[in-house]
Amino acid sequence: MCKTPLHGLLEALPKCEHHLHLEGTLSPELLFTLAERNQVALPADAAYASPAALRARYAAFTSLDDFLGYYNAGVVVLRTAADFEELAYAYLSRAARTANVRHAEVFFDPQAHTARGVAVATVVAGFHAAARRAHADHAVSALLVPCLLRHLPVDDAAACFDAMLAAGLFSPTGTGTGTGTGSPPLLAGLGLCSTELARPPSAWAGIFAAAAAQGIRRTAHAGEEGPAAYVAGALDVLGAQRIDHGTHAADDLGLLARLAAQRVLVTACPVSNVVLRVSPSLEDTPLRAYLAAGVRFSVNSDDPAYFGDMYLQEVFCAVQEAFAFSVDEWALIARNAIEGSWCGDERKRSIGRELDKVLEDWRARTEGTVAAAA
Numbered sequence: 001m002c003k004t005p006l007h008g009l010l011e012a013l014p015k016c017e018h019h020l021h022l023e024g025t026l027s028p029e030l031l032f033t034l035a036e037r038n039q040v041a042l043p044a045d046a047a048y049a050s051p052a053a054l055r056a057r058y059a060a061f062t063s064l065d066d067f068l069g070y071y072n073a074g075v076v077v078l079r080t081a082a083d084f085e086e087l088a089y090a091y092l093s094r095a096a097r098t099a100n101v102r103h104a105e106v107f108f109d110p111q112a113h114t115a116r117g118v119a120v121a122t123v124v125a126g127f128h129a130a131a132r133r134a135h136a137d138h139a140v141s142a143l144l145v146p147c148l149l150r151h152l153p154v155d156d157a158a159a160c161f162d163a164m165l166a167a168g169l170f171s172p173t174g175t176g177t178g179t180g181t182g183s184p185p186l187l188a189g190l191g192l193c194s195t196e197l198a199r200p201p202s203a204w205a206g207i208f209a210a211a212a213a214q215g216i217r218r219t220a221h222a223g224e225e226g227p228a229a230y231v232a233g234a235l236d237v238l239g240a241q242r243i244d245h246g247t248h249a250a251d252d253l254g255l256l257a258r259l260a261a262q263r264v265l266v267t268a269c270p271v272s273n274v275v276l277r278v279s280p281s282l283e284d285t286p287l288r289a290y291l292a293a294g295v296r297f298s299v300n301s302d303d304p305a306y307f308g309d310m311y312l313q314e315v316f317c318a319v320q321e322a323f324a325f326s327v328d329e330w331a332l333i334a335r336n337a338i339e340g341s342w343c344g345d346e347r348k349r350s351i352g353r354e355l356d357k358v359l360e361d362w363r364a365r366t367e368g369t370v371a372a373a374a
């Protein structure tokens with residue numbers, strides 16, 4: 001629990017999370033459990049001596065690539081649909097219970113699994129089972145988005161995209177509310193992630209153009225370690241409708257004006273940026289610059305099991321301790337997150353009504369407190 005006066009409001013806000021990697025919710029404890037269950041050998045490295053040793057190593061990441069080395073080493077313990085279901089249900093139920101997450105759009109790395117003989121359909125089946133249960137138990141909706149991997153050859157990404165398309169795994173735009181009730185187990189869009197420096201977006205332009213031609217929504221990690229020019233490239237050559245991270249976009253005021261004018265949602269991950277040394281401190285992440293420029297953004301946790309178990313509620317509290325946003329600023333952030341979601345309009349309206357109610361109750365309660373004190 002944070003010490004800010006708005007803590008109660010921050011807990012109650014209905015939230016939409018758009019930047020959360022399913023594989024980034026694998027705790028050291030579950031990693032060891034699944035390694036044993038699935039007979040997977042862990043690296044012969046002192047960091048893997050125990051879950052506690054691994055946790056200690058995670059507390060000392062020096063860069064995105066340093067983190068990705070551990071993240072990619074952890075992925076290999078995930079083998080069965082039941083593994084993905086366990087991971088996804090644990091995340092969705094925790095997000096709903098502890099942060100009032102009402103809608104989650106979850107990334108996964110298909111190439112990291114197919115390279116080991118685990119089919120995309122296995123991940124999709126596990127996720128869909130988890131989404132159905134989480135919706136029944138916690139009324140949270142969930143969508144799944146595959147991210148192509150920049151550290152692998154572009155041909156590998158193209159083959160992966162073609163295979164997902166041929167298998168009919170992508171939802172036509174605008175369908176699938178993510179409620180898990182009767183909605184088909186389909187993918188809600190296409191993303192791009194992994195190492196960024198020296199990998200400008202242009203190499204993936206052909207794949208993203210093919211996705212656009214199929215009416216598939218597009219998003220891309222850009223401007224995390226890479227420069228503002230990579231964010232512009234993601235818009236120009238990938239036709240990205242969202243920008244994941246976007247941190248270095250703030251180095252270019254013209255680009256911020258463009259993001260605002262085009263109403264592009266930036267899925268900010270401020271705690272991740274500090275842990276991976278993209279930003280020296282939370283105060284240095286560009287959330288105030290986005291607000292000043294009118295850039296719409298959501299606040300997200302990215303890979304919480306690798307970043308000190310900072311799930312969405314903890315991230316909101318840390319952001320508030322750093323920025324002391326007003327009620328009106330949080331209302332705007334929460335509303336932009338709802339409007340920028342890829343669930344259907346009906347679902348957005350429903351979460352929007354919950355937001356109205358939470359704000360109304362909060363204002364009535366705090367005005368009452370002020371009146372009583374006067």
Ligand code: HPA
Nearest residue numbers: 021193194195221302303
């Ligand atoms: O923050 C990230 N950036 C790039 N790739 C990733 N894959 C998981 N998390 C990340």
Ligand SMILES: [Zn+2]
Nearest residue numbers: 019193221302
């Ligand atoms: Zn990410």
